[in-house]
Amino acid sequence: xxxxxxxxLTEAESAFRExxxxxxxxxxxxxxxxxxxxxxxxxxxxxx
Numbered sequence: 001x002x003x004x005x006x007x008x009l010t011e012a013e014s015a016f017r018e019x020x021x022x023x024x025x026x027x028x029x030x031x032x033x034x035x036x037x038x039x040x041x042x043x044x045x046x047x048x
Contacts, residue, residue, distance in 0.1 A: 004048055016045040 003012030020041045027034035 001044075009048065012048055013045070016041060016048065020045065 001012075003009065003015060020038065023034050023037040023041055027038050
């Protein structure tokens with residue numbers, strides 16, 4: 001959110017996409033724990 005607040009949108013998108021990749025990998029092994037993080041990250045990316 002700091003990137004968004006400081007108008008560094010390209011960096012914000014990159015950070016969200018990196019987080020999304022990490023959470024998706026973690027969710028493959030444990031979807032009940034990391035599935036909500038995938039959803040939240042996708043939501044944050046869309047809001048960006």
